[in-house]
Amino acid sequence: MAEFLQATIAGIGMSAVYALGALGFALIFKCSHVFNLSHGMMMMAGGFFALTFNVALGWPLWLSLIVALILGAIMGWGLQYIFIRPLLGQPLITTLMVTIAMLLIVKGLVLAGWSYRSYIPTGPIIPIETLRIGETTFSADYLSAIIIALVAFTGIMVFFRFTKQGITLRATAEDEQLAESMGVRVRAVTGLAWMLAGMAAVLGGLALGSINSINYMSGEIALKVLPVVVIGGLESIPGCIVGGLLLGLSEMYTGTYLEEFLVGFKDVMPYIIMTFMLLIKPYGIFGEVRIERV
Amino acid sequence: MALPAGTHNVNYQKDMAIVRTRFQWVALLLGIALVACFPLFIGAGWICVINQIFCVIIAVIGLQILTGYSGQISLGQAAFMAVGAYTYAILSAQFQLPFLIALLSAGIMAGLVGVLFGLPTIRVKGFYLVMTTLAAHFIISYVTMHWTNVTQGSMGYEVAHPSIFGFSFDTETTKFWLILVILIACTFLAKNLVRMRLGRAFIAVRDNDLAASIMGLNIGVVKLQAFFVCCFFAGIGGALFSVWNNSVEPQYFSLMTAIWYLGFIIVGGLGTITGAFFGTGALMLLREVISRFLPYVDPALVGYVVPFNDVLFGVIIALILIFEPRGMAHAWNMAKAYIRIWPLAY
Numbered sequence A: 001m002a003e004f005l006q007a008t009i010a011g012i013g014m015s016a017v018y019a020l021g022a023l024g025f026a027l028i029f030k031c032s033h034v035f036n037l038s039h040g041m042m043m044m045a046g047g048f049f050a051l052t053f054n055v056a057l058g059w060p061l062w063l064s065l066i067v068a069l070i071l072g073a074i075m076g077w078g079l080q081y082i083f084i085r086p087l088l089g090q091p092l093i094t095t096l097m098v099t100i101a102m103l104l105i106v107k108g109l110v111l112a113g114w115s116y117r118s119y120i121p122t123g124p125i126i127p128i129e130t131l132r133i134g135e136t137t138f139s140a141d142y143l144s145a146i147i148i149a150l151v152a153f154t155g156i157m158v159f160f161r162f163t164k165q166g167i168t169l170r171a172t173a174e175d176e177q178l179a180e181s182m183g184v185r186v187r188a189v190t191g192l193a194w195m196l197a198g199m200a201a202v203l204g205g206l207a208l209g210s211i212n213s214i215n216y217m218s219g220e221i222a223l224k225v226l227p228v229v230v231i232g233g234l235e236s237i238p239g240c241i242v243g244g245l246l247l248g249l250s251e252m253y254t255g256t257y258l259e260e261f262l263v264g265f266k267d268v269m270p271y272i273i274m275t276f277m278l279l280i281k282p283y284g285i286f287g288e289v290r291i292e293r294v
Numbered sequence B: 001m002a003l004p005a006g007t008h009n010v011n012y013q014k015d016m017a018i019v020r021t022r023f024q025w026v027a028l029l030l031g032i033a034l035v036a037c038f039p040l041f042i043g044a045g046w047i048c049v050i051n052q053i054f055c056v057i058i059a060v061i062g063l064q065i066l067t068g069y070s071g072q073i074s075l076g077q078a079a080f081m082a083v084g085a086y087t088y089a090i091l092s093a094q095f096q097l098p099f100l101i102a103l104l105s106a107g108i109m110a111g112l113v114g115v116l117f118g119l120p121t122i123r124v125k126g127f128y129l130v131m132t133t134l135a136a137h138f139i140i141s142y143v144t145m146h147w148t149n150v151t152q153g154s155m156g157y158e159v160a161h162p163s164i165f166g167f168s169f170d171t172e173t174t175k176f177w178l179i180l181v182i183l184i185a186c187t188f189l190a191k192n193l194v195r196m197r198l199g200r201a202f203i204a205v206r207d208n209d210l211a212a213s214i215m216g217l218n219i220g221v222v223k224l225q226a227f228f229v230c231c232f233f234a235g236i237g238g239a240l241f242s243v244w245n246n247s248v249e250p251q252y253f254s255l256m257t258a259i260w261y262l263g264f265i266i267v268g269g270l271g272t273i274t275g276a277f278f279g280t281g282a283l284m285l286l287r288e289v290i291s292r293f294l295p296y297v298d299p300a301l302v303g304y305v306v307p308f309n310d311v312l313f314g315v316i317i318a319l320i321l322i323f324e325p326r327g328m329a330h331a332w333n334m335a336k337a338y339i340r341i342w343p344l345a346y
Helices: A002-032 A039-056 A060-087 A092-114 A140-162 A165-173 A176-182 A186-211 A217-220 A225-232 A237-257 A268-279 B010-018 B022-036 B044-069 B078-092 B098-124 B127-146 B174-195 B198-206 B209-214 B220-246 B256-269 B273-297 B299-323 B329-341
Strands: A132-133 A136-138
Touching: A002 A039, A002 A060, A002 A136, A002 A140, A002 A165, A002 A186, A002 A225, A002 A237, A039 A060, A039 A092, A039 A140, A039 A225, A039 B256, A060 A092, A060 A186, A060 B299, A092 B022, A092 B127, A092 B198, A092 B256, A092 B299, A132 B127, A136 A217, A140 A165, A140 A186, A140 A237, A140 B022, A165 A186, A176 A186, A186 A217, A225 A237, A225 A268, A237 A268, A268 B098, A268 B127, B022 B174, B044 B078, B044 B174, B044 B198, B044 B220, B044 B256, B078 B098, B078 B127, B078 B174, B078 B220, B078 B256, B098 B127, B098 B198, B098 B220, B127 B256, B174 B273, B198 B209, B256 B273, B256 B299, B256 B329, B273 B299, B273 B329
Parallel strands: none
Antiparallel strands: A132 A136
């Protein structure tokens, strides 16, 4: 039982990372219809931004997080400005291809800047103690990842519901041309979505760093946000949470109970679940079913 | 491309021919002869590089048929190559099958695995397909890594030198000719495949799948056929890769490799077999030159070879997508047209 609880907590902690990554991805897909394959690499870069100030320069974590969030927003906006904007109006497949270029460039730059260094934050992200209830320990890293994810999701929900920018973002996602005719500056809105996605990538990277560590391999771990969004539904923000929970928990349970028989199977588990999901319900749990007209 | 002035196709055979004029025949044969003579004036080190490029070209032709002709993006090409490579290695080592039979079975095995992972394509398209092939990559690489009874895991699998009718291909040069012959055969096959009924069905599905289904094509079947063809080529390429390398290891077929392959066809030009040659040849040669040249400039730069290649390659893909989405194949056609009418451009 204790083992089960431990795996559940670790699973929820991991799902916070996945959900944060998926949030950035879903924001981009919702507002600019770009299937951003490079989002895993953006998470890795974001994690490096935050942890360089923290570990290498010795800044307090809150300060380095703020600076990293600004850098992440600049990264998101810059990638959008350089790569996506020239391809406005091109077929969706072209923008997907350009995200492959983005993936390679971000990966190359991170590898050139940090090479094979590996960073772990100096302390828990949110100053809390490790909780112990009976035999179960709630590690501070997992707890703070969960809290960050909750804050980020609440923030984004409030932003979408109550601010003017949030409402224009939703309008653009609904119908780009209609929004434009109502006076929404679609390009600026797209830029904003990418900035938010960059900030979400920083949060996700930092949470990933506190749970595992951030190094050159993190990009491939962060690639698991793609199954998360597919399971949740590409455009859905609640879907990120549900998909994240589903994958985080299943990954930790397979890690706990199947590791003796199938070494490393937990890393493939998300992809197997996703394949079945695609066969059964291709548009995800909360995804919109597209009806095509001829 | 319109025909040059003064060239007329007077009968059906001539209209359908791949090699249309006498000049093209001469150029083609001379070109093949020139390439076949490479070992005479190029060092063994570069022959080794060219062998690798040829193997990759075969796999990239497959990807070109799947992505360029039938419009299904795949990130699983490296993993399907691994399936072919392992099938070949196991068949030739454990069961002592002759080279050609093992090679063909490698292709067919990879094709069947590809069809298995292509099954979700019946229901989904576009972005979702990228995800199923990504899943295919991770599942296949897990199997190659951890099914140690069969694949020997991360230790890798030894592959003996192939031999046909007693002639053993044991040096780089003989392997070069072997791979060249198979590459030519594969190109011939691909060139013809994409213009017969099957290939035209691929193009119809790519251009408008709803229209294609209204015209009576079974889209699901056509997509699965595209998957089979693509993975068949990947399997052949992977098997030759293992022959060239004398071994198979899971880490040869990483996700980055698959991403690079997708980049090759973007740079070469989507929807042309020639594009696979241009993209793969140019970029792999460039990568090789950089990884030899950078340490020569300053030995301290060795660690920067991989990131530099990645960034450069990403920039090239982005530039091509933004400024010349039709790729190098189109640029080559334009250059040919320019030379043909020079100096009296009309």
